[in-house]
Amino acid sequence: MNAPPEPGYDVAVVGAGPAGLAAAVTAAARGRAVLLLDAADRPGGQFWRHPPTPPDGGGEDGHGRSGWGTFTALRRALRDHAGRGRLAYRPGQQVWLVTRDEDGFLIETTPTHDGVEPLPGPARARRLVLAPGGGDRHLPVPGWTLPGVMAAGGAQALLKGQRTLAGRRAVVAGTGPFLLPVAAGLAEAGAEVVGVWEAGSPLAWTRHLPAVARVPAKLAEGAGYAAALARHRVPYRTRTVVSAVLGEDRVRAVRRTSLDATGTPRPGGTEVPVDLVALGWGFTPSLELPLQLGAATRVDADGSLVAAVDADQRTDVPGLYAAGEATGVGGAALGVAEGTLAGLAAAGAATDTAPARRLRATIRAHRAFARAMHLAHPVPAGWTRWLTDDTVVCRCEEVKCAAVRAAHDELAAGDARTVKMLTRTGMGWCQGRMCGFATAALTAELTGHRPAEAELRSTASRPLAAPVPLCELAREARLFPST
Ligand SMILES: Cc1cc2nc3c(=O)[nH]c(=O)nc-3n(C[C@H](O)[C@H](O)[C@H](O)COP(=O)(O)OP(=O)(O)OC[C@H]3O[C@@H](n4cnc5c(N)ncnc54)[C@H](O)[C@@H]3O)c2cc1C
Structure with a gap:
């Protein structure tokens, strides 16, 4: 699976989450030479994040994890194509810069930790699929710098990736359906979850029933989490927020405050003792790499800047495709559909076929659901009041x-x-x-x-997508033509 990189792949894919995995195996299945780069050590991205490998090297148990069958099928295909020499999978490689010339794309990488061999130089590919996902969206609240306050995704990542419970008595607060798996995971792992505090109201979904009905699997997933919360007697409150985190050298309690119908905190509140605060305000797509290449963007329904793509996941930069959260936060199933389409298009395969049309129908349904989710779970209008x-x-x-x-x-x-x-x-x-x-x-x-979009672009643009050692920069003399 780790043959030395060849200069000149047909297709390079950045990100081995649901979208990138699907893109890479699809392009490899069309006979293209594919390079798959990922900062993580194992494939799966955020959604299919793995627990640590057991000391005996035994396999992992994906029992009960959403879409695990899809993941294992993608992983099998990855191993199969790698075994046949069609796909080079490079985990532990952070892409920090992508540039483009007349022959295609040049991709600069750096190992994410000791023990990972650096690539001998920049990788080259004629076409590039960017599937870098996203990260937690943060909102400040008084006291949020105290130890014991985490992004909801961070608390979940510790649990999924390290089997570590970040506290014993937790509150999960913010907005959106993602609060449910986080609270369910913490409760299943043995934490006392004093509540899921949702800033919005699930009744807002009733304005979007046609979009919800198009993705019944999401309802089933939500019902599963709700059942887990009921089993653990976790109270669920709506129009409720953490308006302050209290403590001296770590979290001791939070102030629970209710919101009025305009999303403005009501005066006062109740002190609730906790030692873990998991805050989830949705996700922010990672746009560094598309912006480095000058790709067109748009503002999504949740106010995020996202890469603009056409019906084949093509950006406006020739040879550049984007898939998954980078084109708008919408979940793993959407990522797989977009990645598959991007893989087909990047491989030069026909995309006016019945399977491609089915993929587009799936993408439309999931995009409509995602839009409904964003509109039903906005950041509360009065959040700055706290x-x-x-x-x-x-x-x-x-x-x-x-x-x-x-x-x-x-x-x-x-x-x-x-x-x-x-x-x-x-x-x-x-x-x-x-x-x-x-x-x-x-x-x-x-x-x-x-x-405005231009303002979001200027704040999301980063000349380097990740911190890199100076020696890495020094190696790339071509980046400093005047020196
Ligand atoms: C912390 C977190 C927890 C989540 N938990 C849930 C959940 O419980 N349930 C749910 O339904 N949804 C969850 N989501 C949303 C879900 O993970 C996404 O919808 C889905 O994973 C999107 O797939 P993707 O392929 O677009 O991106 P991701 O799964 O995020 O994969 C992106 C991959 O790209 C890699 N990458 C990014 N930038 C670079 C770079 N510069 N160089 C190299 N590699 C790079 C990352 O390491 C990652 O492996 C979570 C999201 C986050 C951020």
Whole structure:
């Protein structure tokens, strides 16, 4: 599975999650030479994240995990194509830069940890499928920098990937269906989950019943999680948020506050003791690589910047395709359908066939469901009301809410980029991955206009997609033509 990389693949795929795996095996099945690069050590992405390999090297148990049969089929195909020399799978490789010339794409990688062999140089491919997924979307709340506060996805990743429970007495709060598997997972693993606090109201789904009816599997999945929560007697509250995290050197309690019908916190609240706070406000697609190549974008129903693609998952950059969360947050099944279509198109196979039309129908149904989900579970309009002057917005640069407000009120910053320049939000280690959404939303409230696509592009653009050692940069003299 790990033959040395050849200069010149027909198709390279970045990301071995549901979308990238499907794209890679589909292109390989059409006889193309495929390179599959992934930062993780094992295939599956966020959805099919693995527990650690047992010391005896035994197999893992996917029992009860959603779509596990699809995953094992994709993994079998991956091994099969790799065994036949059609597909080079390179786990543990972070892609930090992609560029394009007349022959195709050049892909720069760096190993994600010791023990992974670096590739001998940039990989080259005529066509490129980007399936980098996304990450948790964060909203600041007073006290969220205390140990014991985690993104819901982070708490779940610890559980799935390390079999580690991040606390004993937990609250899972935020908005969207993703809160359910996180709470169910924590409860199944033995945590006392004091509640799932949903900022929205599931009744909002009733405005989107036709879209829901098109994806019955999602209803079944939701019902499964609801049953797990009922089994563990986890209370589910709507229009409820964590409006402050309390504690001195770690989380001691949270303040539970209800929201009015406009999404504004009501005064007061109740103190609830917990030692783990898992906050989930949806996901933010990873757009670094599409933006490095100048691909066109659009703003999705949840306000996220996403890659714009046509009916074959083609971006407006010749030879470049995108699939999965990068084209809009919508779930693993959507990722598999988009990845399969992207794999077909990138391999140069016909896409006016009945199977391709069926894939498009699946994509349309899942996109309609995702849109309904985004509209039913918005970030509450009044979320900034729970911020105090002292609330940290940018954790890396320790920029507080007062500084962001002062950038607007006193220094006339009129957009998120100017706020960033004046306050250093988003200039630290994470390059705005954590605070980018909050800074844009806070600025939008201060200025009274929603961030335009150009503004989102400027805050999501990162010249390097990941931190790299300086020696890696030094190796690539072609990146510095004037030196
Ligand atoms: C933390 C988290 C937890 C989630 N849990 C659930 C859940 O319980 N239930 C549910 O229905 N949905 C869940 N989702 C959503 C679900 O994971 C996605 O819908 C689905 O996995 C999307 O598939 P994808 O292939 O687009 O991306 P992903 O599954 O995110 O896969 C992307 C892959 O690309 C790799 N990658 C990214 N950037 C680079 C790079 N620069 N270089 C190399 N590799 C790169 C990543 O390592 C990853 O393996 C979760 C999402 C997140 C972020």
